[in-house]
Amino acid sequence: MTRERPRMLERKIPEGAKPEVQIFPSRLLSAETTERLLNRIVEELEDHIRRIVIHGPGLPKYVPYGPARGEPVKHPERRPIEVGGTEFEMKVQTGQIVIEIEDEEALDEVVAKLEEICEEELPCDFQIQTGRFTKPKPTVTDYLKFGEKGVEEIDDRLLGLVEPRARLSDRVAILKGRKKDEGD
Amino acid sequence: MSLKEEMAEKAQFYPGETDIAENRRNYMNPNYELEKLREIADEDVVRLMGHREPGEEYPSVHPPLEEMEEPECPIRELVEPTDGAKQGDRIRYIQFTDSVYFAPIHPYIRARMYMWRYRGVDTGTLSGRQIIEVRERDLEKIAKELLETEIFDPARTGVRGATVHGHSLRLDENGLMFDALRRYRLNEEKGVVEYVKDQVGIELDEPIEVGAPADEEDLKERTTIYRIDGVPFREDEELLQVIQRIHELRTLAGYNPKEAEGK
Numbered sequence: 001m002t003r004e005r006p007r008m009l010e011r012k013i014p015e016g017a018k019p020e021v022q023i024f025p026s027r028l029l030s031a032e033t034t035e036r037l038l039n040r041i042v043e044e045l046e047d048h049i050r051r052i053v054i055h056g057p058g059l060p061k062y063v064p065y066g067p068a069r070g071e072p073v074k075h076p077e078r079r080p081i082e083v084g085g086t087e088f089e090m091k092v093q094t095g096q097i098v099i100e101i102e103d104e105e106a107l108d109e110v111v112a113k114l115e116e117i118c119e120e121e122l123p124c125d126f127q128i129q130t131g132r133f134t135k136p137k138p139t140v141t142d143y144l145k146f147g148e149k150g151v152e153e154i155d156d157r158l159l160g161l162v163e164p165r166a167r168l169s170d171r172v173a174i175l176k177g178r179k180k181d182e183g184d
Numbered sequence: 185m186s187l188k189e190e191m192a193e194k195a196q197f198y199p200g201e202t203d204i205a206e207n208r209r210n211y212m213n214p215n216y217e218l219e220k221l222r223e224i225a226d227e228d229v230v231r232l233m234g235h236r237e238p239g240e241e242y243p244s245v246h247p248p249l250e251e252m253e254e255p256e257c258p259i260r261e262l263v264e265p266t267d268g269a270k271q272g273d274r275i276r277y278i279q280f281t282d283s284v285y286f287a288p289i290h291p292y293i294r295a296r297m298y299m300w301r302y303r304g305v306d307t308g309t310l311s312g313r314q315i316i317e318v319r320e321r322d323l324e325k326i327a328k329e330l331l332e333t334e335i336f337d338p339a340r341t342g343v344r345g346a347t348v349h350g351h352s353l354r355l356d357e358n359g360l361m362f363d364a365l366r367r368y369r370l371n372e373e374k375g376v377v378e379y380v381k382d383q384v385g386i387e388l389d390e391p392i393e394v395g396a397p398a399d400e401e402d403l404k405e406r407t408t409i410y411r412i413d414g415v416p417f418r419e420d421e422e423l424l425q426v427i428q429r430i431h432e433l434r435t436l437a438g439y440n441p442k443e444a445e446g447k
Contacts, residue, residue, distance in 0.1 A: 027357050057353055060364055066346025067234075068365075068385040075366045093362065095354065123357055 017136030018050060019107050021099045021114060027124040028056060029094035035081040037121045041099065042084040042175065044117065048110050050102050051157045053134055056095035088173035098133045100157075135160040197300075200423035204415050208408045211289055211297045211335060218333035222395035229328045232343060232392055234382035235276045235320060242320055244272035266304040268319020275306075278327045279315040279383065280341055281348045283361040286403040286414060287340040293408045297335075302326055312351035313344065331394065334406055338377035339397030342367065345383035359397055368394070 013019050029037070038052065059078040063071045080089045101110055111128055118126050138151045141164045146154055162171050197209040210216045227238040236243070246252065249270050254260055282290045289297070291314040298307045298316055305326070306317040318326060330336060331343070339360045342350065350362040358370045360377065365385040368377050371393075378391035398406070410417035417423060436444040 026354060028354050028362055030357050033357065057349065057362055057364065060347075063365060063385045064347060066384045068346070068381075071385060071387075073365055073385070075364070076369075077366075093356070 013104075013132045014136055017132055019101050019104050019130060020133050021101060021107070021111055022129045022131075022133050023097040023099070023114065023118060023126060024129065025094075025118075025122055025124055025126040029122070031077045031079055031081050031090045031094075033121065033123065034090065034094040034097075035083065037097070037117065038081075038083040040117045040121060041114065045099075045110055045113055046084075048102050048106050050100040051161075052100075053098040053161065054090075054092060054094055054096075055098065056092035058092050059090070083173075084175040086173055086175045091171075096133075100134070199426040200420045202410075202415050202420045202423075203405065204408060204410055204417075205420060205423060207406060208293050211293060211408065212300045214301045218329065218335060220332050221334055221336075222332055224328065224331050224392070224394060226324070226328065228392045229324060229331060231388060232331075232379055232382055233276070233278055233323075233327060234345075234384060234386060235274075235323075242268075242271065242273050245274050246272040248272055266319060266322050268321035268323070269304060271319075271321060273320040273322075275317050276320045276323050277315050277317045277345070278323060278330070278343065279313055279345050279348070280330070281313045281344045281351050281361070283340040283342075283350070283355070284352050284409065284411075285340060285355055285361075286400070286407045286409060286411065287351075288337050288398075288403065288406045289335040289341075289408050294335075313348040336394075337398050337403060337406075338368070338394045339370075340403065343379070343383045345385075347385065370397075 023037075034054070041052070042049070059075045060073055061078065063069050063073060077093050078090060080087050099110075099114070101107055107130060111130060115128055118128065138159050141162070142151050142159045144164065145162070145168070151159065158168065158172065162168050195213075197212045198205055200206075200208070211218070230236065230238045249265055249272070280294065282288075282294070284290075291309045291311070294314040295307050295309045298305050302316075302318070302322075304318055304322060308315045308317075316323070316326065335341075339355075342348070342361055342363055344350075344363070344365075344367065347363075347365050349364055353362045356362055358372075360368065360370055365381065367381040367383070367385060368379045370376075371378050371391075374393075376393050376396050378393045379388065380391050381387050404414050407414065410420070433444050433447060436447065
C-alpha cells in the first residue's frame with residue numbers, strides 16, 4: 001500500500017543539470033538501515049543513478065574538544081557498510097540521501113520505485129522531493145582542490161562533493177564495475 | 185495583615201492559559217514539588233558529572249568561612265551562605281541539552297526555574313544547552329533533583345558537558361536524541377537508557393541506568409515547548425497578549441520613551 005505523498009518543496013532544476021531525488025526520513029537512520037536501503041536502491045535502480053550523496057551530522061572518531069579531547073568515541077554507527085559489493089565507512093549518521101538521476105524522462109518511474117523501497121525499508125515516515133540539491137557547476141572548492149585544468153578533466157560526478165578540508169578519497173566511494181559514486 | 189505582607193507581590197511566574205503555560209509555572213514555582221520519576225544513586229550522579237571520584241573528599245578553593253576572617257559587611261550578615269560556600273568548595277557544573285522534540289523542559293525555562301528554586305547558582309542559556317554553575321556540594325543535590333524528577337527524560341534530555349550538538353536534530357531511529365559522542369545507549373533488553381560515558385565523554389567503568397524513555401503522549405503533557413504539532417503558542421491568547429504588550433512597550437520606549445507613557 002503506498003500512501004499519497006505530496007512532493008513538497010519541489011525545486012527548480014537549473015538548465016543543463018540532471019535532476020535529483022532527495023529522501024528525507026523523519027528520523028536519523030542507523031548504518032544498518034542505510035546499508036539495507038542503499039543496497040535495494042542500487043540493485044533496483046542501477047541504470048538510472050549517476051551518484052548518491054549521503055548527508056547527515058558527523059560522527060567524530062575522537063572527542064573534538066573538552067576535557068576528554070582526543071579520546072576515541074567508538075560510536076557504533078561509525079562503521080563500514082557494504083553497498084553493491086563495495087565497502088566504505090559511514091562517517092555521518094544518515095539524515096538525507098540525494099540521488100542524481102541519469103535520465104530526466106525516467107524521473108517519475110524512479111520516484112515511484114523509491115517510494116516503494118522506502119515504504120518497505122524505513123522504520124519511520126519520510127518525504128521524497130525532486131529538484132536539485134547539490135551544486136551542478138564546479139564550486140570554488142573544486143577549483144582549489146583540482147585546479148582549473150583538473151576541473152575540466154575530472155569526471156564531473158566528483159565535483160561539488162567534498163568539503164574544503166576533507167580529502168576526496170576519504171569521502172567518496174566508487175562502486176565496483178558500475179562507475180557510480182557515493183559521497184557524504 | 186502586616187504591611188510587609190500587604191506590600192509583597194504574589195509571583196505569577198508566567199502568563200498563559202494552556203497546559204504548556206501551566207507546566208512552565210509549575211516548574212518555576214518553588215512551592216510546587218517536582219514529581220520524582222526515577223531513582224539514581226548519589227554515587228552515580230557524582231560519576232556522571234565526573235568532577236570527583238565518589239567518596240573522595242571535596243577539594244576546596246578557600247578555608248571554611250568559619251575559619252576565615254571576613255570583613256564587616258551587612259550583606260554577609262543578611263545572607264546565609266550555602267553549604268558549599270561555607271565549606272569553601274570549588275564551583276562545578278552540570279549542563280543539559282533538551283531536544284526540540286517535546287523535551288520536558290527547555291533552556292530558557294530551565295534558567296528561570298534555576299533562579300527561582302536554587303540559591304547561589306550561576307546559569308547560562310544557550311540555544312541548545314543550559315549550564316548551571318554552583319558550589320560542588322550544592323551542585324550534587326541540585327543535579328540529583330534535576331535528574332530524578334519529571335523535568336528529565338532519558339531520551340529527550342542529555343547530560344552533556346561538551347559536544348552538545350543534537351537538540352535541533354531529528355531523533356535516532358530508536359527515539360534517542362542524537363549525540364555525536366554517544367554518551368548513552370538504549371538497553372533494549374531492559375528497555376532503559378544507560379549512560380556509558382560521563383558528561384564530557386570519558387568512559388565509565390560501569391553504565392549508569394537512568395530509566396525508561398517516556399512515551400510521546402506523556403511527553404506532550406509534560407513539556408514546556410510550544411510546537412505546531414503539539415500546542416501551538418498562537419492558541420494561547422493570554423500569552424500572546426503579554427508578549428505583544430512587552431514588544432510594543434519595548435519598541436515605543438526604545439524609539440521615543442514619551443510614546444510609552446501611560447500605556
